[in-house]
Amino acid sequence: EAEVAQSPRYKITEKSQAVAFWCDPISGHATLYWYRQILGQGPELLVQFQDESVVDDSQLPKDRFSAERLKGVDSTLKIQPAELGDSAMYLCASGTVGTGDQETQYFGPGTRLLVL
Amino acid sequence: KQEVTQIPAALSVPEGENLVLNCSFTDSAIYNLQWFRQDPGKGLTSLLLIQSSQREQTSGRLNASLDKSSGRSTLYIAASQPGDSATYLCAVSDRGSTLGRLYFGRGTQLTVWP
Numbered sequence: 001e002a003e004v005a006q007s008p009r010y011k012i013t014e015k016s017q018a019v020a021f022w023c024d025p026i027s028g029h030a031t032l033y034w035y036r037q038i039l040g041q042g043p044e045l046l047v048q049f050q051d052e053s054v055v056d057d058s059q060l061p062k063d064r065f066s067a068e069r070l071k072g073v074d075s076t077l078k079i080q081p082a083e084l085g086d087s088a089m090y091l092c093a094s095g096t097v098g099t100g101d102q103e104t105q106y107f108g109p110g111t112r113l114l115v116l
Numbered sequence: 117k118q119e120v121t122q123i124p125a126a127l128s129v130p131e132g133e134n135l136v137l138n139c140s141f142t143d144s145a146i147y148n149l150q151w152f153r154q155d156p157g158k159g160l161t162s163l164l165l166i167q168s169s170q171r172e173q174t175s176g177r178l179n180a181s182l183d184k185s186s187g188r189s190t191l192y193i194a195a196s197q198p199g200d201s202a203t204y205l206c207a208v209s210d211r212g213s214t215l216g217r218l219y220f221g222r223g224t225q226l227t228v229w230p
Contacts, residue, residue, distance in 0.1 A: 004159075033217070033218075035218075040222065041222050042120070042205055042207070042220030042221050042222050042223055043160070043205075043218070043220050044220070045217045045218070048217055056217060089157075091159060091160070093160075104150065104162050104165050105162075105218060106162075107152075107159040107160040107161075108159050109158060109159045110157075110158070110159045112157065
């Protein structure tokens with residue numbers, strides 16, 4: 001069964017350093033999402049792509065976060081500089097408009113970030 | 117802005133009990149509602165998806181209902197097992213011209229003990 005791949009699975013960094021996360025969606029999925037999940041809370045959308053275009057980045061802290069999906073396939077989320085409050089799980093999801101009623105997002109295993 | 121609330125925040129029950137997890141949302145203009153399962157330190161697994169025109173969905177021991185007009189959904193777990201221990205997240209989707217974004221609740225942390 002096809003899965004969303006993410007790397008690294010874990011990342012420890014010091015504040016003010018740069019970090020980058022990678023996501024490879026399920027083949028053929030045009031829509032890709034990055035969510036941030038702080039411990040004890042539900043995921044919150046950071047950015048949504050449709051193919052290579054950003055559809056929604058209203059919740060992305062653009063002073064330090066950037067995201068790209070240059071060829072409309074895999075995607076990179078970058079934080080520079082990292083802050084203590086960025087410690088969280090970063091989840092990538094992908095999806096596609098279905099031919100029937102079923103449309104859902106498939107989530108990757110996440111990258112757990114710890115900023116010291 | 118859509119707000120999703122889940123009650124209770126945590127639940128601990130003995131094996132075999134039937135459970136009800138609750139989810140409420142503030143904006144009834146949703147496209148669908150999903151229930152996800154999340155094991156500690158892991159990603160999310162979709163359990164059930166209910167379209168806004170539907171009232172319920174069933175999968176094995178799981179049954180989810182949706183009352184869109186009142187902004188409520190329930191997840192019913194029959195004959196709970198220790199393997200059901202996880203966090204259960206409710207999410208609603210809006211949808212514009214593309215696949216919509218999900219708004220999540222904080223989850224219900226379920227522990228089923230033998």
